[in-house]
Amino acid sequence: MKLSIERATLLKAVSQAQSVVERRNTIPILANVLIEASGDHASFRATDLDIEVVDRVTAMVERAGASTVSAVTLHEIVRKLPDGALVTLTDDGASGRLTVEAGRSNFSLTTLPKEDFPVMATSEYTSNFTASAMTLRRLFDKSKFAISTEETRYYLNGVYMHVAEGDGGQKLRCVATDGHRLARIDADLPTDAGDMPGVIVPRKTVGEMRKLLDDDDAQIAVSVSEAKVRFATPNVTLISKVIDGTFPDYTRVIPSGNTRKLEVDATEFAKAVDRVATVSSERSRAVKLALDEDRLVLSVNAPDSGAAEEELAVAYGDEKLEIGFNAKYLLEIASQVDRENAVFLFNTSGDPTLMREGNDTSAIYVVMPMRV
Amino acid sequence: MPAFCRDCLTTFETAPRRCTACGRPRIAAHPELFSLSIAHMDCDAFYASVEKRDNPELASKPVIIGGGRRGVVSTACYVARVRGVKSAMPMFQALKLCPEAVVVRPRMEEYVKASAAIRKMMQELTPAIEPLSLDEAFLDMTGTTALHGAPPAVMLARLVKRMKEELGLTGSIGLSHNKFLAKVASDLDKPRGFSVIGKAETNQFLTDKPIGLIWGVGAVAQGALDKAGIRTFADLLRWERQDLTARFGSMGDRLWHLARGEDRRQVSAHAPVKSISNETTFFEDTSDADVLDGHIWRLAEKVSDRAKARDLAGRVVTLKLKRKDHSALSRRLSLREATQIADRIYRTARDLFDQSGPQGPYRLIGVGLSDLVRAEESDLTGDLLDPKASTRAKAERATDTIRAKFGKDAIVRGRSLR
Numbered sequence: 192m193k194l195s196i197e198r199a200t201l202l203k204a205v206s207q208a209q210s211v212v213e214r215r216n217t218i219p220i221l222a223n224v225l226i227e228a229s230g231d232h233a234s235f236r237a238t239d240l241d242i243e244v245v246d247r248v249t250a251m252v253e254r255a256g257a258s259t260v261s262a263v264t265l266h267e268i269v270r271k272l273p274d275g276a277l278v279t280l281t282d283d284g285a286s287g288r289l290t291v292e293a294g295r296s297n298f299s300l301t302t303l304p305k306e307d308f309p310v311m312a313t314s315e316y317t318s319n320f321t322a323s324a325m326t327l328r329r330l331f332d333k334s335k336f337a338i339s340t341e342e343t344r345y346y347l348n349g350v351y352m353h354v355a356e357g358d359g360g361q362k363l364r365c366v367a368t369d370g371h372r373l374a375r376i377d378a379d380l381p382t383d384a385g386d387m388p389g390v391i392v393p394r395k396t397v398g399e400m401r402k403l404l405d406d407d408d409a410q411i412a413v414s415v416s417e418a419k420v421r422f423a424t425p426n427v428t429l430i431s432k433v434i435d436g437t438f439p440d441y442t443r444v445i446p447s448g449n450t451r452k453l454e455v456d457a458t459e460f461a462k463a464v465d466r467v468a469t470v471s472s473e474r475s476r477a478v479k480l481a482l483d484e485d486r487l488v489l490s491v492n493a494p495d496s497g498a499a500e501e502e503l504a505v506a507y508g509d510e511k512l513e514i515g516f517n518a519k520y521l522l523e524i525a526s527q528v529d530r531e532n533a534v535f536l537f538n539t540s541g542d543p544t545l546m547r548e549g550n551d552t553s554a555i556y557v558v559m560p561m562r563v
Numbered sequence: 564m565p566a567f568c569r570d571c572l573t574t575f576e577t578a579p580r581r582c583t584a585c586g587r588p589r590i591a592a593h594p595e596l597f598s599l600s601i602a603h604m605d606c607d608a609f610y611a612s613v614e615k616r617d618n619p620e621l622a623s624k625p626v627i628i629g630g631g632r633r634g635v636v637s638t639a640c641y642v643a644r645v646r647g648v649k650s651a652m653p654m655f656q657a658l659k660l661c662p663e664a665v666v667v668r669p670r671m672e673e674y675v676k677a678s679a680a681i682r683k684m685m686q687e688l689t690p691a692i693e694p695l696s697l698d699e700a701f702l703d704m705t706g707t708t709a710l711h712g713a714p715p716a717v718m719l720a721r722l723v724k725r726m727k728e729e730l731g732l733t734g735s736i737g738l739s740h741n742k743f744l745a746k747v748a749s750d751l752d753k754p755r756g757f758s759v760i761g762k763a764e765t766n767q768f769l770t771d772k773p774i775g776l777i778w779g780v781g782a783v784a785q786g787a788l789d790k791a792g793i794r795t796f797a798d799l800l801r802w803e804r805q806d807l808t809a810r811f812g813s814m815g816d817r818l819w820h821l822a823r824g825e826d827r828r829q830v831s832a833h834a835p836v837k838s839i840s841n842e843t844t845f846f847e848d849t850s851d852a853d854v855l856d857g858h859i860w861r862l863a864e865k866v867s868d869r870a871k872a873r874d875l876a877g878r879v880v881t882l883k884l885k886r887k888d889h890s891a892l893s894r895r896l897s898l899r900e901a902t903q904i905a906d907r908i909y910r911t912a913r914d915l916f917d918q919s920g921p922q923g924p925y926r927l928i929g930v931g932l933s934d935l936v937r938a939e940e941s942d943l944t945g946d947l948l949d950p951k952a953s954t955r956a957k958a959e960r961a962t963d964t965i966r967a968k969f970g971k972d973a974i975v976r977g978r979s980l981r
Contacts, residue, residue, distance in 0.1 A: 337667065342918075344948075368947060
């Protein structure tokens with residue numbers, strides 16, 4: 192195999208590959224990227240056995256073939272090469288080495304047999320549809336902060352992507368929760384997505400997939416089966432297993448009878464929360480919200496470090512209420528609001544609180560209060 | 564050389580061979596005897612001594628305290644120790660060495676009572692007491708001579724004398740200038756010992772001693788040190804400070820100081836608790852999920868009770884399992900919020916158990932709570948996905964109140980009967 196690629200193109204492909212491979216693994220081949228060259232293309236394939244990413248780039252192929260080398264090492268080398276360099280990769284097929292040449296730099300990397308590289312089995316997808324990068328970006332960006340890291344509830348370690356009845360008909364919906372907060376984001380249902388099975392997309396896949404969504408105008412081909420999900424741009428294909436588990440019935444969790452309504456400028460609110468939380472205890476991060484007649488008083492009282500208080504002008508016309516939250520959770524949901532005011536709907540100080548942007552119900556957040 | 568009689572507490576400028584006041588020979592003498600003030604008191608075969616005291620028939624017999632035929636020796640009396648029985652030895656092995664030994668099940672309540680009585684006597688000597696367990700403690704007696712009208716050495720001898728007279732229990736005293744050496748000293752002539760390691764003799768005393776003498780240097784650490792050619796304190800002294808630190812991390816630095824007989828740790832009355840755990844060894848190995856579940860609940864409840872009693876809560880729940888061949892596995896989970904609720908600890912431990920896979924049968928199971936915080940920082944946020952959790956927590960608090968009033972068995976969970 193012998194091919195030449197422009198450094199920037201190579202860097203992009205290899206950097207995606209090295210982020211997929213597991214840093215610590217017992218199977219050496221899994222640390223490698225499989226490079227295949229033919230025609231006027233080269234593809235870079237990496238896997239951790241749960242996720243597989245294939246990046247296809249244009250290359251000058253002198254001799255078709257394939258080779259595998261350490262993804263991390265190759266990435267490090269390419270990263271350090273000067274911008275604009277033309278990189279030549281050569282594997283003579285006999286020496287067990289891949290040479291990397293650029294200008295006066297010359298590297299020789301040990302390879303592993305390409306036959307050992309595990310290629311993810313192709314599978315039948317029950318549903319294929321197209322969604323814009325912008326739509327997917329919104330669905331996952333706004334929900335991923337609520338993904339749980341608790342391993343015993345492994346079925347919460349991802350975003351539940353499914354079809355659900357929302358405002359104005361069927362929606363493509365993403366839900367994530369860790370038991371303390373929950374995000375439910377809706378988007379218009381893409382054509383042909385109606386019969387999609389609900390799948391839990393793992394945290395790592397969400398992160399890797401996000402790299403395909405930077406281009407606003409890109410259309411992403413999405414394929415879903417009970418066991419796998421596939422996201423593809425014309426150049427990059429990402430296939431991932433989904434979490435084998437049942438996502439809990441989140442609809443029970445979303446409060447419908449909360450009547451006390453607070454409307455506040457999300458940016459001002461977040462800044463104030465952040466300020467008073469400076470003195471809150473490292474572990475609990477508790478902030479108290481006291482609401483009364485268009486007035487919100489945020490306060491923190493931490494016996495070890497001190498106290499803080501800040502008042503905000505808000506729209507609130509219901510009964511007095513005092514309720515506590517983890518400042519981190521408030522900041523996370525407040526930062527999801529980007530156009531209008533944040534609307535909070537409370538019940539009592541012990542019940543889950545709902546937050547949305549203005550009257551938009553296509554993105555709602557639920558957060559559990561904290562005893563203060 | 565200053566000296567005093569350990570029986571009648573008469574002090575002398577120069578040590579007589581026998582006490583001139585009472586005629587007995589137990590004279591303590593040491594150049595620094597009346598200036599040293601850090602002490603370690605260690606009861607002699609504590610559990611066994613309590614048993615012998617309460618059942619005089621056992622007095623001359625070898626007595627082993629431990630649980631059942633599956634258990635290990637928790638304490639052996641000196642009669643049994645002569646036969647080679649040691650603490651932590653499996654019971655079957657101990658009984659092979661000493662077949663006529665009387666095995667007594669531990670009566671923790673009695674030991675706790677005796678320990679509290681000793682603690683009370685120690686508190687009359689100094690407020691700076693650091694208990695290491697029920698039967699041993701460090702005492703810092705610095706600056707108490709004027710108060711008691713007698714130097715620490717004499718007051719400590721008086722303490723063990725009172726323990727013998729009023730409680731029928733004996734102890735050994737180690738007196739030195741820091742905790743490390745005080746602990747080493749108390750072990751030098753057990754039982755009923757009184758040993759002094761002075762500043763002047765420290766280096767000479769340590770030089771040929773094995774480094775296993777250091778509390779906390781166990782078999783694993785000894786192995787690592789052995790590889791570096793360090794077996795005695797003399798070996799340790801040959802190492803530069805930075806080399807020790809580079810090779811052994813923070814332990815290396817500690818070793819460097821200890822090699823020179825230096826230990827700056829304070830005797831602290833409130834040594835922080837780092838974890839709370841309980842475990843149980845079964846009479847028969849079991850892989851019965853129901854039986855194990857019952858144990859997990861009871862252990863979780865014990866851990867929770869202890870956490871509640873100390874006003875503590877923990878963020879990390881640990882499940883420990885030991886198989887027939889003594890291979891152990893330990894699983895831990897960090898909660899997002901600390902808890903002291905038995906229900907929460909149980910459910911977490913149960914999840915960990917379910918995920919450990921079918922690897923039984925097991926001989927031991929344990930539940931622990933660590934990364935401890937004050938109780939007021941725990942169980943603050945409810946669980947969206949388990950709305951009944953807060954109801955169960957409330958029920959548990961109510962149960963606690965009932966038990967505090969009417970006794971531990973006034974109300975129990977059905978689960979705990981399994």
